[in-house]
Amino acid sequence: MAKHTPLYVRHLALGARLVDFGGWDLPLHYGSQLKEHTQVRTAAGLFDVSHMTIVDFPDPRPARVLLRYLLANDVARLYPDKALYTCLLNETGGIIDDLIVYDRGATGYRLVLNAATRVKDLSWIAPIAERFSTAWNERDDLAMLAVQGPEALTRLAAVLDAGILARVQASQRFHAIEAGNLFIARTGYTGEDGVEIMLPADAAPTLWDQLLAAGVAPCGLGARDTLRLEAGMSLYGSDMDETTTPLVSGLGWTVAWQPPDREFIGRAALERQRAAGIPQIFIGLVLEDRGVLRSHQTVYDGDAAVGLTTSGAFSPTLNRGIALARVAATTGERCRVEVRGKRLAALTVKPPFVSRPR
Amino acid sequence: MSHIIPADLRYAETHEWARTQDDGLVTVGITDHAQHLLGDLVFVELPEIGRVVSVAEGCAVVESVKAASDVYSPLDGVIVEVNELLADNPELINQDPYGEGWIFRLKTVSTLDALMDATAYEAIAAADDDEDNGSLTDPRLV
Numbered sequence: 001m002a003k004h005t006p007l008y009v010r011h012l013a014l015g016a017r018l019v020d021f022g023g024w025d026l027p028l029h030y031g032s033q034l035k036e037h038t039q040v041r042t043a044a045g046l047f048d049v050s051h052m053t054i055v056d057f058p059d060p061r062p063a064r065v066l067l068r069y070l071l072a073n074d075v076a077r078l079y080p081d082k083a084l085y086t087c088l089l090n091e092t093g094g095i096i097d098d099l100i101v102y103d104r105g106a107t108g109y110r111l112v113l114n115a116a117t118r119v120k121d122l123s124w125i126a127p128i129a130e131r132f133s134t135a136w137n138e139r140d141d142l143a144m145l146a147v148q149g150p151e152a153l154t155r156l157a158a159v160l161d162a163g164i165l166a167r168v169q170a171s172q173r174f175h176a177i178e179a180g181n182l183f184i185a186r187t188g189y190t191g192e193d194g195v196e197i198m199l200p201a202d203a204a205p206t207l208w209d210q211l212l213a214a215g216v217a218p219c220g221l222g223a224r225d226t227l228r229l230e231a232g233m234s235l236y237g238s239d240m241d242e243t244t245t246p247l248v249s250g251l252g253w254t255v256a257w258q259p260p261d262r263e264f265i266g267r268a269a270l271e272r273q274r275a276a277g278i279p280q281i282f283i284g285l286v287l288e289d290r291g292v293l294r295s296h297q298t299v300y301d302g303d304a305a306v307g308l309t310t311s312g313a314f315s316p317t318l319n320r321g322i323a324l325a326r327v328a329a330t331t332g333e334r335c336r337v338e339v340r341g342k343r344l345a346a347l348t349v350k351p352p353f354v355s356r357p358r
Numbered sequence: 359m360s361h362i363i364p365a366d367l368r369y370a371e372t373h374e375w376a377r378t379q380d381d382g383l384v385t386v387g388i389t390d391h392a393q394h395l396l397g398d399l400v401f402v403e404l405p406e407i408g409r410v411v412s413v414a415e416g417c418a419v420v421e422s423v424k425a426a427s428d429v430y431s432p433l434d435g436v437i438v439e440v441n442e443l444l445a446d447n448p449e450l451i452n453q454d455p456y457g458e459g460w461i462f463r464l465k466t467v468s469t470l471d472a473l474m475d476a477t478a479y480e481a482i483a484a485a486d487d488d489e490d491n492g493s494l495t496d497p498r499l500v
Contacts, residue, residue: 017397033423034398222397222423290445292401292421314400314423321401340403340419340426 005050006143006201007208014218022116024051026221033222037316040190040227041354044149045219046211049189051115054139054198055125058108066132067101067109069264070125072246074256080105083174083187086254087246088113088121089266093273094242095249097121098234100187102176110183112144112196114236128265142183143204147216148194148227150356156195158214159207168195189224191231192356226313229322232284232351238295239282239310239324247273248326250282250351280307281329284351285337287321289344293337299327300336300343309337317354324351361390361483364456368470369479370432372414375456376470379463383438384470387460388420388429388451391483396422399448404440405462411435413468418461420451432473435466 002025011018016027027048029036039045057063067075073086082103088096097117102110113121122138129136147156157165164179168186171177173193176185183198199207212218225235234240240249247255247270255270256262287293293312298305307327315322323337323346336343367375373392377385393399403419411417416428417437440462444450451459474482 028424029397032398034400226423290401291403292426294426314421316400 003051005048006204007048007050010205010208011048011218016218016220019221021221022051022114022118024115026051027218029220029222030218033220033226034316036217036219036223037226039217040149040192040219040223041317042150044147044151044155044194044216045190045223046208046216047146047148047219047224048143048208049146049196050143050201050204052144053113053115053118053121054142054144055111055113055122055136056108056139057111057129057134057136059135060104060106060108062132062134063109063136066129066134068262069132070128071099071101072255072264072266072270073101074258074262074264075101075103075109076262077256078103081171081175081177083176083185085174087240087251088124089246089264089270090124090242091265091269093245093247093266093269095236095240095244095246095251096124096242098236098240098251100185102183102185104178107178110139116237139198141201142198143201144196144198145204145207145211146188146190146194146196147211148188148190148192149216150193152192152194152216155211155214155216159210189231189233190227191233191352191354192227226316229311229313229324230315230317230352230354232324232353234324235311244326245270245273247278248280248282250324279329280326281331282310282324282326283331284349284353285309285323285325285335285346286318286349286353287323287337287344287346291321291339291344293321293323293339293346295323297323298338299325299331299346300338301328301331306331306335315353321346322353361394362456363389363391363476363480363483365476367456368432368473368475369482370414370430370473371479371482372430373483374430374432376432376473378470382465384433384435384464384466385460386429386432386462386464387455389479389483390455391486392427393452393455393459395486396420396424396427398423399451402444402448402451402461404442404444405437407437407440409437411437411464420448420461429461431464433464433466433468433470435464435468437462438465439463
């Protein structure tokens, strides 16, 4: 039996095409994935991301010690209301999940993890938290809405109390504010300005209705995927997994090597890999020929197969096929990708493919 | 969900439609039901003119935001014309699958008799809808 978010009935009423995702029935699109994508790039879109796993560590002192050991990025870099993107690694440096951790000051820390990895994440975290005598609790009582796009904040003005809105406007990217039962973070998975709002599940349908009334368009997982890919953001399970380290996944920047005496799970393995020389690089590909790139396509440098695409799509913004790929470190600027037996010319680029004006 | 299935066309169970023109050529496209299942189309790979095709042979590819799908020839024949407009406007298939969104034309000695009529195809499309649990080609999306 698939799980439903508190907005399931809203999705049905809007005529969403539903898909099974990590055990949840979620909207793929509400009619046109391309229109939803464009809506987020040009105005504002609304996503139900209540399937995401939220875990709170209410006691900040032991949680800080635990999280500095558990996560590859260092929560010591945080201060109250600041967020950090990080990988959760196993002992061999493989990625169990990627997540965002929020510093809530005296209220502790909040982790937002993927839905499809929930069971393995929690069973990985539980015994370690116990060893560190650190309390934690899953917040499946919360829903989560993402409002994303250049007009996200102006549309929120119609919905939020003026005092709260002012605080959201004043907060920086990768920061959060809390007001009453609302947790509002300037984070997202689209490369656009916007917020992710966590709130009690029973309050979510009203906020959803108000945001739609304010002209924010409902958007599904399909647009979420093409938006994140254009923004060069990795997808767990496609671009990285337990067999790949952050160093071969374009995520070396999320590993906090300093201070050198901080022990974290996977550190020794990453240091060995770094010392031995990192064999692969993680790059973006833009198709020069017409067509669409998909995951698991072979990349050629000259006649040599040098790697595979990990995510691919048609970029509605660039009107071209784009992909993320893990390839040999020697791969040149021009390569070819095999699509249905034909090798199509592609240019290697450093993601993001699309970035918003700043 | 019900989609348009014109009564004057013939259909293959792989969701192509076929229409005999006055000049004897057969125009082929994909059905409204098929374009709906695929979602927004973003690329069409057209067959080469002059290619000899057999019935049920894949000869074009339509790619949506979601996945790539083969388009099969409903008859034996020779490709004599392709819809060049689709190169820049693949969305024509979404907007007008039986008109501007046609894909190729065949010269053939076969008749359309072996293909399904609208009533038979409607049953296939309806069964499809019942089975359509919305699962994706790539379930790891997002």
